[in-house]
Amino acid sequence: MNTGIRKFIVAAAATASIIGPIGGAHAQPIQAKNVVLVHGAFADGSGWRSVYNELTGRGYRVTIVQNPLTSLADDVMATKRAIARQDGPTVLVGHSWGGTVITEAGVDPKVVGLVYVSALSPDAGETTAEQYAGFSAPEFVIDTHADGFGFVNRDKFKIGFAGDASDADAAFLRDSQVPINMSVFATKLNHAAWRTKPSWSVIATDDKAFDVRMLHKMAKRIGATVTEVKASHAVFMTQPKAVADVIDRAAREAEPAGSKAANRGAKSQ
Numbered sequence: 001m002n003t004g005i006r007k008f009i010v011a012a013a014a015t016a017s018i019i020g021p022i023g024g025a026h027a028q029p030i031q032a033k034n035v036v037l038v039h040g041a042f043a044d045g046s047g048w049r050s051v052y053n054e055l056t057g058r059g060y061r062v063t064i065v066q067n068p069l070t071s072l073a074d075d076v077m078a079t080k081r082a083i084a085r086q087d088g089p090t091v092l093v094g095h096s097w098g099g100t101v102i103t104e105a106g107v108d109p110k111v112v113g114l115v116y117v118s119a120l121s122p123d124a125g126e127t128t129a130e131q132y133a134g135f136s137a138p139e140f141v142i143d144t145h146a147d148g149f150g151f152v153n154r155d156k157f158k159i160g161f162a163g164d165a166s167d168a169d170a171a172f173l174r175d176s177q178v179p180i181n182m183s184v185f186a187t188k189l190n191h192a193a194w195r196t197k198p199s200w201s202v203i204a205t206d207d208k209a210f211d212v213r214m215l216h217k218m219a220k221r222i223g224a225t226v227t228e229v230k231a232s233h234a235v236f237m238t239q240p241k242a243v244a245d246v247i248d249r250a251a252r253e254a255e256p257a258g259s260k261a262a263n264r265g266a267k268s269q
Helices: 003-019 045-057 072-084 097-105 157-161 167-175 182-186 212-222 240-253 259-268
Strands: 034-038 061-065 090-095 111-117 142-144 149-152 199-204 225-229
Touching: 034 045, 034 072, 034 097, 045 061, 045 240, 061 072, 072 090, 072 097, 090 097, 090 240, 097 111, 111 212, 111 240, 149 157, 157 167, 199 212, 199 240, 225 240
Parallel strands: 034 061, 034 090, 090 111, 111 199, 199 225
Antiparallel strands: 142 149
């Protein structure tokens, strides 16, 4: 082999060993191989199917919670059962009302990162309802029945919940929706996992269930890394790759439990 060529190959190999493989975040090792997905109000876990496919295809172990939507305590317990089944560090993901659930349940030591998908993130001592103060979403209409459980209005469902879904998919979501006990929104949280765990936020820019300004305000307060996705409130179903990419990033960038609180303390000194 020509001496000049040999020197070039050796130099290139040495450089590659220093800078590592090319590929951005996907080149980072996975810190948490377990992902727990928590759905929101008016839906069930089946809406996560495409995100599940994306993540399992990337080698993650994925568990989907089926929230009863009967009380915050019941939904948190369902999520804790799922976390208990994990065999190590776990990324906890919540959509919409599921954000409140992961905020309460995410203090579990197995949880190393939180992903909020167009989701709520109250603080300890706050209610979910308080997050809406000063904001409005006129196209998202909830019909509350005599027993206190609410459904998204049939006529407003597509525009309010799944504007970028096909008519057929939106109709299926509408007709299979799971009602939520509306009293959950007045329940105060005991814990706020985002105070000690790193957080990521997916904000659907065409969300009609929430005022997008409200989503940004919550994300800023919790110090989340924000990714905007052009999608409706049903972003978990209509943009599964974009959502899975953020979860994948969280799993690779997740820090040990308590590190967020430690970092905050260090910065304040």
